[in-house]
Amino acid sequence: MRSVGAAPNRAPAGRAARVQAYRSDPAPSRMKYRLERLMLTPLFRFTLRFGLPFLIGVGGASWYFSVDSNREAFVGAVMSVRDQIESRPEFRVDLMAIDGASEGVAADVREILSLDFPLSSFDLDLDEMRGIVTGLDAVKSASLRIKQGGVLEVSIVERVPVVLWRGVRGLELLDETGVLVGPAGKRAEHADLPIVAGTGAETAIPEALELFAAAAPLEGKLRGLERIGARRWDVVLDGGQRILLPEKGAVQALERAMAMDGAVDMLSRDIAAVDLRLAQRPTLRLNHDAAQEYWRIKSFETGEKR
Numbered sequence: 001m002r003s004v005g006a007a008p009n010r011a012p013a014g015r016a017a018r019v020q021a022y023r024s025d026p027a028p029s030r031m032k033y034r035l036e037r038l039m040l041t042p043l044f045r046f047t048l049r050f051g052l053p054f055l056i057g058v059g060g061a062s063w064y065f066s067v068d069s070n071r072e073a074f075v076g077a078v079m080s081v082r083d084q085i086e087s088r089p090e091f092r093v094d095l096m097a098i099d100g101a102s103e104g105v106a107a108d109v110r111e112i113l114s115l116d117f118p119l120s121s122f123d124l125d126l127d128e129m130r131g132i133v134t135g136l137d138a139v140k141s142a143s144l145r146i147k148q149g150g151v152l153e154v155s156i157v158e159r160v161p162v163v164l165w166r167g168v169r170g171l172e173l174l175d176e177t178g179v180l181v182g183p184a185g186k187r188a189e190h191a192d193l194p195i196v197a198g199t200g201a202e203t204a205i206p207e208a209l210e211l212f213a214a215a216a217p218l219e220g221k222l223r224g225l226e227r228i229g230a231r232r233w234d235v236v237l238d239g240g241q242r243i244l245l246p247e248k249g250a251v252q253a254l255e256r257a258m259a260m261d262g263a264v265d266m267l268s269r270d271i272a273a274v275d276l277r278l279a280q281r282p283t284l285r286l287n288h289d290a291a292q293e294y295w296r297i298k299s300f301e302t303g304e305k306r
Helices: 007-022 030-039 042-065 068-086 103-113 126-134 201-214 250-264 288-302
Strands: 095-099 139-147 151-158 163-167 170-174 180-183 195-197 222-228 232-237 242-244 271-275 283-286
Touching (some): 030 042, 195 201, 201 232, 232 250
Parallel strands (some): 095 151, 163 195
Antiparallel strands (some): 139 151, 170 180, 232 242
């Protein structure tokens, strides 16, 4: 005899089995798992956010500029904008003002720069222009700037000539360091400046200035200094007199000579040269007539004939 309660229990068990058989697996697929792991990589995220857009932009720009017409249109637009900016009144330079220069130097500056005003400040290379200006012999230093109102201001510090140098090209002006200032023209035009001569004189101007200061008591007799053998000085006086100075300690030797002259009026005598090259043995060289007279007196004193 079939049990009444047994049959109804079989159907629910079968449905539960089928529902369990078709239930989806909660674990991700292998592809999804790898993608999620890749998104956790900082380098991949950076590449995805920045690198990919950059590559797309570069690729698009490269494709756009690969067409000649597009490239020419872009360059033309840029040049048009640049011209509009450079031609604005606030960037225009209308004149040049030169400060600190004499009339002749100012004329030389205008000539070598040869600027055609008006022009744009973008067309001026101030560093290059400053190098051109300082290339002039008479210019010690220069500064350039563009002031409001469209004025190019050139400030110049000129070299001050302190000596005349008689070289192979004639008389030239030198500053206190021996740098060439320019041609001197005639001696009378610079009568207040002392004169130096000889090979290598321009390289020892600081020492020459010290010698001129030490020879101040000889102002009425002093004609100048001559460089001998590019290593030492001779002091040249009126009448051809010379003071031969040593290679080292020339200023001190000249000061001693000035002390001797002040004591015995040495240079007023018939002396051709005072040789101070040997500090332990200064020598006086007499003129021809004075030497003859000296030997005449000497022979008279000794009774010898010459």
